[in-house]
Amino acid sequence: MSNLAIFLLLTDSQTSAPTSTGTSNSSGNFFSDFFDKIVNYFKENGVTLMLRILLALLIIIIGHYLIKLLTFVLRKSLSHPRKNGKKLDRGIITFSSSVFKFILSVALVFIVFAVLNIPLNSWASVVSAAVLAIGLALQDTIANFSNGVFLLSSHNFVTGDYISVDGVEGTVMEFNMMSIVLLSPDNKRIIIPNSTVAKSIITNYSSEPTRRISLNFDVSYDSDINKCRKIILNTVNSEELVLKDPEPNLNINSFESSSIRLVLKCYVNNADYWTVIYALNEKVFEALKKAGIDIPFDQLDINIKDNTTKDNTKALKEHPEIKVKPLKTKKGDKK
Missing domain, CATH: 3.30.70.100 (Alpha-Beta Plaits)
Incomplete structure (x- = not known):
């Protein structure tokens, strides 16, 4: 190798070394600055943020038990007899309670967002995309819910009725937002989605006295x-x-x-x-x-031309229900 080539190689290596070191220093500075910003943010807002998080957790815990209590109160109030002495169907009570609980849960989520100071306006596009994605993913669930509302308003059946849906029969045990639960005569629980029930022919055997x-x-x-x-x-x-x-x-x-x-x-x-x-x-x-009335059953009559063989005799002994009618041999028939 010539002296010029060795010089160029050494020069290149000397000039490239600072470049690598500079890149490393800039990367280190970036992460250092980023970490410093996080530390400074928590120094300035850490107490406020921790208080908001603790308050949000407290609201979630209290809200959870409050929703359960309000749902229980609603079920009890709906279970009481009305002025005409009749009670609401248990399916209507279950369905209404499920919807009420869902609405309260959504309201709790918005309250937690507000406590954490999460601006919903700035997240509008993200929320819209999320709602669209969730809507596509849960379209069957949404269909079950909407069909549940339709079935509830139609009063085609109530809890305790014996019905036939989509080829299965049973007593209606439960009617909720997503499905109905049937108890079959052999004590099996059959769960049918509301969308399937809405599309099927329903036979109600208990609708008439x-x-x-x-x-x-x-x-x-x-x-x-x-x-x-x-x-x-x-x-x-x-x-x-x-x-x-x-x-x-x-x-x-x-x-x-x-x-x-x-x-x-x-x-x-x-x-x-x-x-x-x-x-x-x-x-x-x-x-x-x-009374001596003959109750017939299906019989098989076999006409055997020659019934003296051993095979035929054995078959007749094994199957006494078979009646044999021997055919008369005509003069022209060969024996």
Whole structure:
């Protein structure tokens, strides 16, 4: 390497070293100044800031318990009977309490902002963007809330009603801002979002004081229909829980492959629906059996041309319900 090259290299290294040191010093000065500003701010405003933070924490704690107390008072006041002696539905009370609690919580947040001296005007654009983002993220929640208001005002069902929604059935146990809670007959809690309920077909089995029962009974084609009608109607009329007005009636519903299907229709009080169904099924069966009425069941008839083989004999022994009708061999048939 030439002397000129070595000189240029040394010169470059000597000139670049101060530059690196200067950059390091400027970075150190920046962080030092920033830290000094923070320290000076807390020296000047630290006491005031700590007092505001402590006051905000105190307001949050007091506000939390105050909201719970006011919500409890609201629920109690709504639970009292009105002038006409009727009570508000429990679903309306739950929903109203949830909305009331939400509004108070939002008000508490604004009070805390004011105590901390956070200017909302300067944060308007940030708040607007946050509200938009939250609205997009919580659109399902907002939809559930708005649909809850619609369901509450429509009075399609109340707490305690037995309903069918979106293919599931159960007793309405709770109705809140976001969903309804059903208790199924096998003691399962089913939670359905309000938006799903609003879009579905709702069948309310408890809206009317009485409910009609429809039961099918099959009798053989050899049976006397008038005799069957008399036996079944006498059995139904002997059941105390069956209403006499409107009168129970029995008619031919359809002609099945091996039986005549009779349909019984009668009315009962809503609370007695399942009890009467189980009782009538058992009592009508016993009455028909006692009267000698044949109750047919599906049978399979197999025609076997040669039923003397071992396989056929074994199958007949294993399945005695199968009736075999041997075919007569014609003179022209080959054996």
